[in-house]
Amino acid sequence: MTDIKIPLRDMRFAMRELLDWDNHYASLGYEEATPDLVDAILEEGAKFCENVLAPLNQVGDQQGCTWKDGEVTTPEGFKEAYQQFVEAGWPSLAHDPAYGGQGLPPSLGTVMSEMVGTANWSWGMYPGLSHGAMNTLEAHGTEEQKSIYLTKLVEGSWTGTMCLTEPHCGTDLGILRTKAEPNDDGSYSITGTKIFISAGEHDMAENIVHIVLARLPDAPAGTKGISLFIVPKFLPQADGSVGERNAVVCGSLEHKMGIHGNATAVLNFDGAKGFLIGPPNKGLNCMFTFMNTARLGTALQGLAHAEAGFQKSLAYAKERLQMRSLSGPKNPDGPADPIIVHPDVRRMLLTQKAFAEGGRMLTLLCAQQVDRLHKGSEEDKKEADDLLAFLTPIAKAFLTETGFESANLGLQCFGGHGYIAEWGMEQNVRDARISTIYEGTTGVQALDLLGRKVLMSQGELLRKFTKIVHKFCQAEIDNEALAPFVTKLQELNKQWGDLTLQVGAKAMENPDEVGAASVDYLMFSGYVVQAYLWARAAKVANEKLGEGAGEADFYRAKLATARFYYDRILPRTSSHAAAILSGADNLMALDAEHFAF
Numbered sequence: 001m002t003d004i005k006i007p008l009r010d011m012r013f014a015m016r017e018l019l020d021w022d023n024h025y026a027s028l029g030y031e032e033a034t035p036d037l038v039d040a041i042l043e044e045g046a047k048f049c050e051n052v053l054a055p056l057n058q059v060g061d062q063q064g065c066t067w068k069d070g071e072v073t074t075p076e077g078f079k080e081a082y083q084q085f086v087e088a089g090w091p092s093l094a095h096d097p098a099y100g101g102q103g104l105p106p107s108l109g110t111v112m113s114e115m116v117g118t119a120n121w122s123w124g125m126y127p128g129l130s131h132g133a134m135n136t137l138e139a140h141g142t143e144e145q146k147s148i149y150l151t152k153l154v155e156g157s158w159t160g161t162m163c164l165t166e167p168h169c170g171t172d173l174g175i176l177r178t179k180a181e182p183n184d185d186g187s188y189s190i191t192g193t194k195i196f197i198s199a200g201e202h203d204m205a206e207n208i209v210h211i212v213l214a215r216l217p218d219a220p221a222g223t224k225g226i227s228l229f230i231v232p233k234f235l236p237q238a239d240g241s242v243g244e245r246n247a248v249v250c251g252s253l254e255h256k257m258g259i260h261g262n263a264t265a266v267l268n269f270d271g272a273k274g275f276l277i278g279p280p281n282k283g284l285n286c287m288f289t290f291m292n293t294a295r296l297g298t299a300l301q302g303l304a305h306a307e308a309g310f311q312k313s314l315a316y317a318k319e320r321l322q323m324r325s326l327s328g329p330k331n332p333d334g335p336a337d338p339i340i341v342h343p344d345v346r347r348m349l350l351t352q353k354a355f356a357e358g359g360r361m362l363t364l365l366c367a368q369q370v371d372r373l374h375k376g377s378e379e380d381k382k383e384a385d386d387l388l389a390f391l392t393p394i395a396k397a398f399l400t401e402t403g404f405e406s407a408n409l410g411l412q413c414f415g416g417h418g419y420i421a422e423w424g425m426e427q428n429v430r431d432a433r434i435s436t437i438y439e440g441t442t443g444v445q446a447l448d449l450l451g452r453k454v455l456m457s458q459g460e461l462l463r464k465f466t467k468i469v470h471k472f473c474q475a476e477i478d479n480e481a482l483a484p485f486v487t488k489l490q491e492l493n494k495q496w497g498d499l500t501l502q503v504g505a506k507a508m509e510n511p512d513e514v515g516a517a518s519v520d521y522l523m524f525s526g527y528v529v530q531a532y533l534w535a536r537a538a539k540v541a542n543e544k545l546g547e548g549a550g551e552a553d554f555y556r557a558k559l560a561t562a563r564f565y566y567d568r569i570l571p572r573t574s575s576h577a578a579a580i581l582s583g584a585d586n587l588m589a590l591d592a593e594h595f596a597f
Contacts, residue, residue, distance in 0.1 A: 006046035049119035060261020091156030107367035117304035122261030132293040133160025140278040163194040174222040180214040200265025201250035228283030229274035258430030299395035302403025303359035305432035309410025310352035361533040397445035398526025400435035407432040446518035485535040516584035524576040538562040
């Protein structure tokens with residue numbers, strides 16, 4: 001099994017050369033985020049991920065988590081790695097200094113999360129879930145709650161979870177049954193069962209802070225009657241240390257297809273003491289802070305599995321000797337040529353490369369908007385919020401779908417060896433598969449994009465992004481080197497708006513048209529968003545080559561990958577457009593009882 005190397009050069013390309021983060025940080029007042037400090041963080045983060053986390057990835061898969069009498073033991077080395085992570089200060093990197101954070105830009109936390117996820121996604125979910133809990137408390141908690149819980153989460157001595165769904169719910173949280181009964185002391189007794197709780201029970205931290213959705217006794221039905229609560233595993237004492245055990249117990253662990261190193265728990269709340277966060281019956285609104293954090297985090301998962309699969313299959317393709325090149329031997333002194341000479345292997349490798357590097361550009365573009373939300377002007381915050389609202393469902397769904405495709409291609413590059421556990425490729429496929437499901441399936445994200453973000457805004461959020469694309473195309477219209485990119489991008493940008501109008505018109509007559517078109521619409525959108533980013537990347541690479549800036553091979557590879565994306569991957573938009581326009585009738589005509597006989 002080949003080692004994982006954090007792709008620092010490509011990260012720096014996306015951060016600095018494409019998105020100009022150095023000036024971005026300076027403009028927002030992140031004075032401490034100097035280029036030297038950022039480089040030091042990247043270098044140290046890469047060392048930790050490569051040397052500590054990556055060697056534990058296969059260990060976690062093979063050993064898994066063990067449950068006994070409500071307690072969970074994580075795989076060998078996980079707990080020790082977490083202590084190193086905490087001692088190095090990584091949990092506090094991008095959080096408010098008022099609660100023990102280092103006050104660095106949230107986007108740097110995103111970069112660190114990508115590195116951790118690429119090295120060991122299962123391990124990374126333990127601190128990853130904590131960031132959502134921190135953001136939720138920071139946005140909606142009282143000062144007392146922040147002083148008790150947020151400081152410990154930022155420090156890393158406690159971790160967090162999100163407890164949403166129940167055995168009968170799935171995505172439909174409006175029918176959840178967990179109850180919250182008021183106590184005389186202002187707390188609440190929480191009773192119910194929550195399932196699929198990632199990092200829900202473990203031995204890595206001294207306490208776990210569960211963020212739980214539940215209903216008050218007089219709550220309205222549906223999603224309008226959901227409140228949000230803090231329910232700690234151990235109740236805090238006055239001095240901040242852990243006290244008595246709360247009445248929340250891990251009833252079992254799920255037996256899963258992948259991410260075995262992370263404990264996916266069934267949690268039973270039996271009159272557990274909880275504390276209300278935010279207004280009563282507004283819990284789902286508050287929880288969206290956590291959910292949106294998790295959705296962007298899951299987009300990173302798609303990127304992580306694409307990167308890991310690409311790195312391993314590329315190394316293998318350079319070494320594995322099999323058959324001769326169709327155009328003549330490339331390794332005449334050996335018994336066969338390395339498989340990287342074969343066009344179909346290159347197709348698979350370039351697809352992985354395009355999705356990994358394109359996914360990185362997209363996640364860092366989203367991360368940049370989070371920075372603006374934190375420290376921009378009011379106008380800047382509004383613009384960033386709109387852009388992030390539009391891009392989040394695309395990033396979550398598109399990057400996880402393409403990440404899973406890339407993981408499969410990585411396995412395929414190994415041939416039969418990819419199916420064997422020792423190489424780590426089948427683990428990468430299994431671990432990647434959940435990403436298209438949790439935090440809202442691809443179908444749910446697609447409905448959010450087309451239904452809520454595009455049609456319910458009367459196209460405003462879409463137009464804001466297509467205007468950005470249009471301005472780029474207009475600025476580069478006379479740039480001969482970019483002509484192949486700009487011409488196609490202009491065409492797709494216009495088609496995007498036309499498709500939206502046609503779906504919207506059909507939906508006025510039949511609402512099922514939205515659901516029928518949504519997934520193809522989201523995938524079409526994802527391909528166009530990445531086309532825009534690849535065109536920008538090509539522009540930078542061309543300029544650097546023209547300047548003779550050095551690293552010519554890197555920039556030529558960037559250009560070649562951009563061309564591959566436009567020539568080989570972007571044509572997929574045609575089939576998605578055709579499917580969108582085919583309408584709902586071909587899906588809804590068959591009665592349910594006639595699907596099978």
